[in-house]
Amino acid sequence: MSTTFYNEMYDAAGALRPHYCAYADWLAATPPERIARKRAEADIAFHRVGITFAVYGDESAQENGKERLIPFDIIPRVIPSAEWQALQAGLSQRVKALNAFLNDIYHEQEILQAGIVPREQVLNNAQFRPEMMGIDVPSGIYAHIAGVDLVRADSDGKSGEFFVLEDNLRVPSGVSYMIEDRKMMMRLFPELFSRHKVAPVQHYPDMLLENLRTVAPAGVVDPTVVLLTPGAYNSAYFEHTFLAQQMGIELVEGRDLFVKDETVYMRTTQGPQRVDVIYRRLDDDFLDPLAFRKDSMLGVPGLLTAYRAGHVTLANAIGTGVADDKSIYPYVPEMVRFYLGEESLLNNVPTYTLRKPDDLKYALEHLPELVVKEVHGAGGYGMLVGPASTRKEIENFRARIVAAPEKYIAQPTLALSNCPTFVDDEKFGGIAPRHLDLRPFVLSGKNIDMVPGGLTRVALREGSLVVNSSQGGGTKDTWVLES
Amino acid sequence: MLSRTADHLYWMARYTERAENLARLLDVTHQMSLVPQSVTAENQNWGAILALNSLETAFAKTYDEVNAENVLRFMVSDPSNPTSIYGCLRAARENAHAVRGTLTAETWESTNATWIEMREQKFEQIRSAGVDQFFDWVKLRSAVTRGVTFGTMLQDEALHFIRLGGLLERGDNTARILDVKYHVLHTHGDEGTTDFYQWGALLRSLSAFEVYRKVYRDIITPARVAELLMLRVDMPRSLHACTGGIVRVLEAIRNSQSAETERCAGVLYAHIHYARIDDVLAQGLHEYLTDFMDRIYDLGEGISRDFLVPAISMR
Numbered sequence: 001m002s003t004t005f006y007n008e009m010y011d012a013a014g015a016l017r018p019h020y021c022a023y024a025d026w027l028a029a030t031p032p033e034r035i036a037r038k039r040a041e042a043d044i045a046f047h048r049v050g051i052t053f054a055v056y057g058d059e060s061a062q063e064n065g066k067e068r069l070i071p072f073d074i075i076p077r078v079i080p081s082a083e084w085q086a087l088q089a090g091l092s093q094r095v096k097a098l099n100a101f102l103n104d105i106y107h108e109q110e111i112l113q114a115g116i117v118p119r120e121q122v123l124n125n126a127q128f129r130p131e132m133m134g135i136d137v138p139s140g141i142y143a144h145i146a147g148v149d150l151v152r153a154d155s156d157g158k159s160g161e162f163f164v165l166e167d168n169l170r171v172p173s174g175v176s177y178m179i180e181d182r183k184m185m186m187r188l189f190p191e192l193f194s195r196h197k198v199a200p201v202q203h204y205p206d207m208l209l210e211n212l213r214t215v216a217p218a219g220v221v222d223p224t225v226v227l228l229t230p231g232a233y234n235s236a237y238f239e240h241t242f243l244a245q246q247m248g249i250e251l252v253e254g255r256d257l258f259v260k261d262e263t264v265y266m267r268t269t270q271g272p273q274r275v276d277v278i279y280r281r282l283d284d285d286f287l288d289p290l291a292f293r294k295d296s297m298l299g300v301p302g303l304l305t306a307y308r309a310g311h312v313t314l315a316n317a318i319g320t321g322v323a324d325d326k327s328i329y330p331y332v333p334e335m336v337r338f339y340l341g342e343e344s345l346l347n348n349v350p351t352y353t354l355r356k357p358d359d360l361k362y363a364l365e366h367l368p369e370l371v372v373k374e375v376h377g378a379g380g381y382g383m384l385v386g387p388a389s390t391r392k393e394i395e396n397f398r399a400r401i402v403a404a405p406e407k408y409i410a411q412p413t414l415a416l417s418n419c420p421t422f423v424d425d426e427k428f429g430g431i432a433p434r435h436l437d438l439r440p441f442v443l444s445g446k447n448i449d450m451v452p453g454g455l456t457r458v459a460l461r462e463g464s465l466v467v468n469s470s471q472g473g474g475t476k477d478t479w480v481l482e483s
Numbered sequence: 484m485l486s487r488t489a490d491h492l493y494w495m496a497r498y499t500e501r502a503e504n505l506a507r508l509l510d511v512t513h514q515m516s517l518v519p520q521s522v523t524a525e526n527q528n529w530g531a532i533l534a535l536n537s538l539e540t541a542f543a544k545t546y547d548e549v550n551a552e553n554v555l556r557f558m559v560s561d562p563s564n565p566t567s568i569y570g571c572l573r574a575a576r577e578n579a580h581a582v583r584g585t586l587t588a589e590t591w592e593s594t595n596a597t598w599i600e601m602r603e604q605k606f607e608q609i610r611s612a613g614v615d616q617f618f619d620w621v622k623l624r625s626a627v628t629r630g631v632t633f634g635t636m637l638q639d640e641a642l643h644f645i646r647l648g649g650l651l652e653r654g655d656n657t658a659r660i661l662d663v664k665y666h667v668l669h670t671h672g673d674e675g676t677t678d679f680y681q682w683g684a685l686l687r688s689l690s691a692f693e694v695y696r697k698v699y700r701d702i703i704t705p706a707r708v709a710e711l712l713m714l715r716v717d718m719p720r721s722l723h724a725c726t727g728g729i730v731r732v733l734e735a736i737r738n739s740q741s742a743e744t745e746r747c748a749g750v751l752y753a754h755i756h757y758a759r760i761d762d763v764l765a766q767g768l769h770e771y772l773t774d775f776m777d778r779i780y781d782l783g784e785g786i787s788r789d790f791l792v793p794a795i796s797m798r
Contacts, residue, residue, distance in 0.1 A: 232581045241584035267486045269790045
């Protein structure tokens with residue numbers, strides 16, 4: 001891997017990339033005071049609207065009602081039309097294969113019989129749900145909403161290749177920021193949108209609702225769709241309320257629902273009302289205290305029986321975590337080949353599976369160059385970024401790996417692409433390059449749909465490669481230019 | 484609509500209204516205290532506010548003496564007192580937060596902004612800037628929130644429950660303010676100029692001073708004040724107006740089990756609709772108002788049972 005970074009705005013010779021020319025002209029012509037004023041305005045507006053999130057374990061912030069703001073950067077991430085077309089084809093293909101994989105492992109398990117994915121890797125996986133065996137879900141769709149994390153890096157002489165970092169198939173979040181970021185940019189700098197033909201993203205909720213309606217249980221004519229949230233103290237609660245409101249559906253908590261005669265109802269001021277589709281933003285473990293975690297106060301007792309009887313659709317389905325698990329990730333290109341008979345259009349990052357002795361040996365010898373992740377981890381917690389860590393941190397992590405190698409995978413540190421970004425820290429205020437990723441949201445129902453672009457997350461700390469909002473990441477508006 | 488959603492909307496409105504009326508009550512007490520009187524009498528007036536809200540014990544835990552400074556601090560910005568203006572605005576915001584998707588952006592933002600501003604004001608700042616300014620701010624914020632709520636929200640069930648919470652709380656609070664102040668004025672009044680200012684302060688605190696002039700075109704008498712605040716149907720904060728509103732909302736949200744609550748509301752409305760102030764005063768104003776507050780309480784219980792019960796109440 002090279003140590004220079006692909007820059008989204010400038011090419012290797014320092015010249016502007018064509019799709020950034022109009023923006024750069026505008027930026028150069030706009031007085032810095034105006035930019036500063038607009039940035040302050042954005043901050044106030046995000047606070048007032050309450051687009052905030054609570055950080056796990058940050059109870060003092062909760063107590064004060066001081067949820068944190070995810071920093072928003074006003075320099076957009078611009079993607080030319082042709083690049084997006086290629087990405088879109090790759091994403092459709094990948095999500096299609098992942099859904100086929102889930103359908104297969106919960107039915108015939110052909111891919112295991114063919115020996116392509118090791119049987120124990122799937123069946124012994126904590127995210128594999130035996131309760132799902134033999135259940136037919138509408139249209140065979142398990143991951144209705146997928147948030148696929150992409151990064152861009154120079155690799156093997158090819159400039160700015162996209163790589164899939166992970167497939168989030170459980171309850172991916174962030175789409176509300178994608179929409180709010182666009183709204184904010186249009187409000188702050190309307191003139192930019194007359195200079196650029198930016199593909200719209202605000203119709204995402206309509207697309208999602210349509211998608212959820214198409215996967216209702218067979219025979220339901222006008223399905224009632226609800227969004228199930230863990231509640232107001234969940235870090236993504238803003239998004240839950242936002243999406244429910246935009247789709248015009250009820251935002252329910254577990255205590256609002258009950259199951260009677262294998263049918264789900266919600267408690268309303270006019271008595272019980274039947275529910276057909278649940279867009280759940282609650283992890284599998286908490287869905288039904290009778291079937292999964294007994295201590296869950298967030299779920300609905302009996303939900304699994306109603307689900308198994310086919311009287312309600314859950315989106316995403318139960319048990320999708322086995323397909324986005326980091327130990328299964330290396331097999332996705334082979335799934336594409338197996339189920340679709342095609343070559344994978346999107347690159348995987350080369351991955352060392354540390355339960356394999358050879359991979360483990362290599363990884364332990366090269367820790368300072370590698371990124372090591374927990375197989376079941378998420379949110380940037382519990383990972384080692386070798387090049388950014390002290391020797392002590394590396395040694396501590398080494399001990400954890402040796403103790404349980406099967407819990408980890410390792411990948412070469414990708415030279416993540418960067419993009420000019422406004423930063424203000426003690427040392428420096430101004431525009432500087434910061435690393436970023438991209439999370440498009442892929443919807444699967446009768447068809448596979450997505451709005452152009454997705455959520456761009458940016459690591460605001462100098463040199464940092466961790467873009468997660470819980471680790472100090474910010475966001476940018478993502479522009480796919482229409483040709 | 485989800486029962487839990489209705490519950491949050493109802494309590495959001497109740498707490499918003501309660502904060503406003505607390506400001507009104509504290510304001511009138513503050514105004515009245517500016518008129519020359521003995522320290523004992525003044526402190527009694529402040530103590531009456533605690534008694535009215537059954538807060539004597541909670542107050543005594545932190546404060547030694549009942550006086551203007553302490554009662555104001557306790558009722559304005561003491562976070563440990565859920566019935567302080569601070570506590571009410573926080574509860575209003577928490578309820579709104581839980582159902583923000585049901586609210587229009589303006590209603591949510593107004594409620595949230597009120598809370599953020601409240602949180603950032605220290606009592607010392609409020610005191611040095613003048614508490615009356617703060618009370619005006621609370622009333623103004625309440626008016627803004629009410630304005631955007633009724634100006635932007637779809638006139639559906641959600642709005643009915645907001646209206647219901649607001650009306651119930653307002654009727655109750657007007658009765659409370661009148662009860663505590665009428666008593667003080669009527670027993671200690673000197674029927675001279677002092678009295679005029681005292682009654683004027685009470686009317687002003689309920690935004691009723693100009694209304695009184697317009698309606699009666701005459702000197703201020705206790706009986707007329709009571710009549711205006713209780714029996715005038717065209718006076719928006721009167722018991723008559725509030726109960727009338729409650730009856731109409733209950734009709735609109737009627738379900739299979741709400742008939743008894745609707746009946747009780749109708750009885751209460753008729754009780755006020757056909758009342759005469761002379762009879763009320765002959766019976767004893769305090770007794771009449773106490774009975775009214777009890778019935779409002781029962782109505783609240785009925786509403787919870789019929790519409791909101793499956794949820795865990797946020798009260």
